[in-house]
Amino acid sequence: MQELILLRHAEAAPQGKDGKDDRERKLTEHGRNEARAAGEWLASHHVRYDRVLCSPSERTKETAALALGQVEPEYVDGIYDATVGDLFELLDQQQGAEHVVLVGHNPGIEQLVAFLVEGRSEDYRGMPPGALARLTFPHGPLEPGRAKLETFWSPPN
Template sequence: MRELILLRHAHAEAAGPGMDDGQRPLSATGLAEARAAGAWLQAQGLLPDRVLCSPALRARQTLAALGALGQADVREEASIYGASPGTLIALADTHADATRLLLVGHNPGLEQLAALLHSGQSGDYRGMPPAGVAVLVFPKDAAIEPGVARLSQFWWP
């Protein structure tokens, strides 16, 4: 079995006048949420082999607040920011050698991806709260495609 873990960044501060969206930091609430997500991942034994993180400050801060991720290969991936489910599927497919892949990114792409991989339909799902975690399990040799995954766990702070 292979696992794809989707982690939406935690709560961020609102953008100030002239602030670039990619530079919004986590709020105090968001920092606590990210730490809680890290504690949950560790308690479940869900340490990834590889982590792909959006370059947005709030995503990088969420990742940093998770705490120790074991021996994970951590990479910043520009294509996650604003990505569609199709872009995220293509990205995950290029990392098929990872047994457990963690994507740290944004809505609506992550929640649509979770729905698409699990049910085969992306629809207008609004079920991935800030710092929410979806764990999707795939048969070992299966391609990452709509409807092939099983949602094994879902958590939010």
């Protein structure tokens, strides 16, 4: 893997008291605008990707569709509610892909950034809804603490 984009889902409607599963929460209008803004940023920076891994929740599906366009993601159940170890293991299985996008949730996404860049997951700054981190691996394969954080972007309020 040469490049990894970690994209947190955009702003979603709050958990209702209607008994629906958390996975069914949809993006708000503000969230849809955040996801489109992420897509505009990716396009303006000519970011390429040959594999998209996405949580199967409604809010991540919507974020991926709005930010990445017509790309058909691979929906991976394990991304929802994943730990850093789960996400790292999933990425480690992507040996054939050079440019990967992972669309998921906090705290796993923000902790994964710290783990890949700093080598530890307890020290992270947070990732607001719709934010993305662009990581490269200039010093070899996917390993904790070996990624370079090229860009940290978050949508305008």
